[in-house]
Amino acid sequence: MRIAVVGSGYVGLVAGACFAELGHDVLLVDNDERKLAELQRGECPIHEKFLPELLERHHGKRLGFTGDLAEAVRRSEVIFVAVGTPPKDDGDADLSYVESVAQGIACAIDDYKVVVEKSTVPVYTNSWVRKIMLLNGAPAELFDVVSNPEFLREGTAVADFLYPDRIVVGADTDRCAEVVARAYQPLTDGSYYKQPDAIPGPVTGAFEANLIRTSAKSAELIKHASNAFLAMKISFINAVASVCEAVGADVEQVREGIGSDSRIGRRFLSPGIGYGGSCFPKDLLAFRSVARENGCHFGLLDETVRVNEEQRNRFMRKVHKALWTLKGKKLAVLGLAFKNGTDDLRESPAVAIIKSLLKEGCSITAYDPAAMDRAAEEFGPNSAVKFATSSYEALEGADACLVLTEWEDFAALDLGRIKQLLRYPIVVDGRNLFCPALMEAAGLNYYSVGRPDVVRERPATITSLKEAAKNEAA
Ligand SMILES: NC(=O)c1ccc[n+]([C@@H]2O[C@H](COP(=O)([O-])OP(=O)(O)OC[C@H]3O[C@@H](n4cnc5c(N)ncnc54)[C@H](O)[C@@H]3O)[C@@H](O)[C@H]2O)c1
Known part of the structure; x- marks a missing residue:
């Protein structure tokens, strides 16, 4: 397939390189001249396992880079939008980058295209993208908008993309859902994993990625709700760690005990200095805004943020x-x-x-x-x-x-x-x-966090002094 990916950051670059790895002809678009120049020189602008190998394997063959969005739109049947959606001061997601890309796509459209939201966006973005494209002159019959949120984690992004727990395709028509499903076919039919030079992943033997088809709105909510749940798990164990410190218990033992319950699981139960990164903090705030705007009180999200801070x-x-x-x-x-x-x-x-x-x-x-x-x-x-x-x-x-x-x-x-x-x-x-x-x-x-301190020479306390005096008298 001829695929365009707009935004060559942590998500877009990985997605583009992986789609090339799956056999597609990919053009990555970015408006950051410095990043484009680095990519065109064959450099990898981010630290991500297996990404330099994929760029080397496909650059100049199935993978190209451009600053020209219109060119990329015209040559592609599917356009993944992976630009940033940073938080605004009030916590809402700033969707201006998504809007500007939608305008650019609308102006270049000349044949049926599927526009895919890969960026993390609040519910209703799909219908806004559609409206903006119509306002900018794109004929209604020449495009559809699909929500396909990305669940990769930085640090293991390539393996996460190629061996996903699930691929969510939120589409309101079968025609566009089928186009996006085709982009992932080597993963869903398992053929990619049989290739001798496939990037190694967390599974051995036969594997077929699970594709979940939903409505566009549900897909948008799945991404926000997933990140909110994971952040909540981290804040939960951090709150437990504070109790451990107060009572002299060891949170690592408690974690082992609760994480062994298959309903709970060990992952995302590591106590520490809290979650960060470009996703959890902003996605939680954006999800909270969405809930508030729609009249839903979701206090659990407030508490997750409070514990983290x-x-x-x-x-x-x-x-x-x-x-x-x-x-x-x-x-x-x-x-x-x-x-x-x-x-x-x-x-x-x-x-x-x-x-x-x-x-x-x-x-x-x-x-x-x-x-x-x-x-x-x-x-x-x-x-x-x-x-x-x-x-x-x-x-x-x-x-x-x-x-x-x-x-x-x-x-x-x-x-x-x-x-x-x-x-x-x-x-x-x-x-x-x-x-x-x-x-x-x-x-x-x-x-450390949630465990008793190791202090070699503890300062004298009233109790220890009394104790010492008692021993002396005895
Ligand atoms: N980073 C992650 O781990 C992760 C995981 C899942 C989802 N997401 C979501 O994916 C989206 C992208 O995140 P990221 O971390 O890759 O961001 P990023 O900032 O690393 O990359 C965004 C890229 O888009 C480019 N860009 C912005 N406007 C553009 C335009 N008009 N035309 C062309 N390029 C443009 C920027 O120059 C940048 O290179 C966000 O919505 C994020 O929430 C991120």
């Missing part, structure tokens, strides 16, 4: 507890990206925490395996954030180490060396990467 404050309190005053402290930060496997800093809790630490007068030396270039842009050359070339370099002479992203490399660090390099033996772990008993054995004071 509180996690960052709780982490800051732990840093205070470990170090007392912060002004002038030199801190090593491990992790900048909003999660492991990506260079994406959007809504990263690590960035928010670093900004709070800078306000308190700390200086930071940070290390992240993928996100340092983006972080250098984010903080600018004059900030008190410096970047190290390795975790160990970041730790040298620091007053404490803060772990803010769950990169596997960090979990494998040599604990003895951490202790040796730090000025004070203090690790504050926002991702529960380390085992408290091993930290204790390594002589480190260790503060």
